[in-house]
Amino acid sequence: MQTSTRDRIVLAASRLVQRQGYVGTGIKQIAKEADxxxxxxxxxxxxxxxxxxxxxxxxxxxxxxALLREALDSQEDPAAAVDACARLLATALRASxxxxxxxxxxxxLETLGTDSEIQQACADALRGWQDVVADKLxxxxxxxxxxxxxxxxxxxxxxxxxxxxxxxxxxxxxLQAGRxxxxxxxxxx
Amino acid sequence: MQTSTRDRIVLAASRLVQRQGYVGTGIKQIAKEADxxxxxxxxxxxxxxxxxxxxxxxxxxxxxxALLREALDSQEDPAAAVDACARLLATALRASxxxxxxxxxxxxLETLGTDSEIQQACADALRGWQDVVADKLxxxxxxxxxxxxxxxxxxxxxxxxxxxxxxxxxxxxxLQAGRxxxxxxxxxx
DNA sequence: GACGAACTAGAACGAACGCTCTATCCAGAG
DNA sequence: CTCTGGATAGAGCGTTCGTTCTAGTTCGTC
Numbered sequence: 001m002q003t004s005t006r007d008r009i010v011l012a013a014s015r016l017v018q019r020q021g022y023v024g025t026g027i028k029q030i031a032k033e034a035d036x037x038x039x040x041x042x043x044x045x046x047x048x049x050x051x052x053x054x055x056x057x058x059x060x061x062x063x064x065x066a067l068l069r070e071a072l073d074s075q076e077d078p079a080a081a082v083d084a085c086a087r088l089l090a091t092a093l094r095a096s097x098x099x100x101x102x103x104x105x106x107x108x109l110e111t112l113g114t115d116s117e118i119q120q121a122c123a124d125a126l127r128g129w130q131d132v133v134a135d136k137l138x139x140x141x142x143x144x145x146x147x148x149x150x151x152x153x154x155x156x157x158x159x160x161x162x163x164x165x166x167x168x169x170x171x172x173x174x175l176q177a178g179r180x181x182x183x184x185x186x187x188x189x
Numbered sequence: 190m191q192t193s194t195r196d197r198i199v200l201a202a203s204r205l206v207q208r209q210g211y212v213g214t215g216i217k218q219i220a221k222e223a224d225x226x227x228x229x230x231x232x233x234x235x236x237x238x239x240x241x242x243x244x245x246x247x248x249x250x251x252x253x254x255a256l257l258r259e260a261l262d263s264q265e266d267p268a269a270a271v272d273a274c275a276r277l278l279a280t281a282l283r284a285s286x287x288x289x290x291x292x293x294x295x296x297x298l299e300t301l302g303t304d305s306e307i308q309q310a311c312a313d314a315l316r317g318w319q320d321v322v323a324d325k326l327x328x329x330x331x332x333x334x335x336x337x338x339x340x341x342x343x344x345x346x347x348x349x350x351x352x353x354x355x356x357x358x359x360x361x362x363x364l365q366a367g368r369x370x371x372x373x374x375x376x377x378x
Numbered sequence: 379g380a381c382g383a384a385c386t387a388g389a390a391c392g393a394a395c396g397c398t399c400t401a402t403c404c405a406g407a408g
Numbered sequence: 409c410t411c412t413g414g415a416t417a418g419a420g421c422g423t424t425c426g427t428t429c430t431a432g433t434t435c436g437t438c
Binding site for chain 2: 019020021023024098099101105106108109110112113119122123126127149150152153155156157158159160161163164166167168172173176177179180181183184187
């Protein structure tokens with residue numbers, strides 16, 4: 001077998017949760033998509049659905065962070081780098097026919113009042129991405145305090161723009177946000 | 190009876206969908222919360238759950254638009270007005286213990302692949318809010334094309350910052366976004 | 379006072395949910 | 409070879425889902 005059953009479960013769960021959210025995705029659907037059986041899922045994740053979701057979100061977190069780093073490193077100038085992020089997200093989103101958005105937003109919103117581990121995993125992801133952006137800004141010579149606040153805004157704006165792009169089925173919101181964020185970053189000199 | 194049964198259903202559905210999303214909210218729960226019976230719900234909304242959700246989202250749309258207009262009109266300067274929006278959202282969010290976020294995001298993300306009427310209603314809401322912000326910017330003397338692009342970014346950023354604030358259980362993301370957006374708006378002179 | 383429409387009330391349906399359970403398979407240790 | 413324990417397999421549990429259905433109630437109009 002190429003990939004382990006466990007990995008296939010996490011991968012399938014990650015994709016499904018990203019597209020349909022936590023409550024919208026069933027354990028049986030995950031098992032089917034992963035070419036695994038229900039027994040296997042509960043064998044590897046005794047914690048049940050929530051445990052699977054946490055693993056899935058952490059996986060999506062890492063994947064997205066890598067994407068972000070790659071886009072940021074493709075440009076020297078921080079403003080251009082942020083714009084490159086938006087552009088990358090836009091093309092990826094279009095390629096998936098607007099369904100593969102942010103891997104944590106949907107799950108995060110659905111589990112807000114429930115103080116489950118899922119929420120914690122989502123918060124960790126957002127914090128991590130902000131750190132990735134902040135690092136780039138600091139390396140480009142922006143003061144640490146400014147970089148942190150700017151990075152938070154960049155992540156929030158990209159997140160919001162991605163949702164908007166998905167709903168509108170258009171790359172424009174992301175491209176707009178990229179241009180405006182670049183303009184904003186450029187004011188820190 | 191103070192409010193009509195229909196109105197109570199829409200109101201309850203709006204609140205529940207905002208907090209738990211579309212799939213996470215059951216018809217029976219809506220009926221219970223609205224002090225109505227299942228029969229009443231299907232009487233007023235023969236289209237079933239989806240019809241209730243569409244009405245609920247449209248209601249949330251109007252409510253949010255009014256909130257936005259109010260905040261924008263409270264300040265003459267467009268940069269200060271945008272910041273006031275973020276501030277208002279932040280205090281409202283904290284007051285609800287971080288559960289009453291954007292009334293359409295959750296529902297929009299869950300119904301992405303399904304081309305239901307819900308998605309259309311969400312897209313309409315986002316477009317409407319963007320128009321509200323764009324109007325304010327134009328009235329403040331910003332060129333129409335710039336105002337539209339800027340308004341789109343403002344809405345996206347506020348949306349994303351609200352989600353981030355909910356996940357982090359902190360007002361900071363929204364306040365940050367407000368400051369940075371104000372700075373961005375101020376560059377258009 | 380009678381009639382039809384509007385509305386309320388909740389029992390019941392099939393499907394899907396998350397989860398538990400037992401049974402089977404199979405590689406490696408003794 | 410037997411024995412053992414991780415991994416696989418899926419039937420079935422109780423519950424909840426969205427929806428449908430039939431009565432019952434209310435009420436303005438003739």
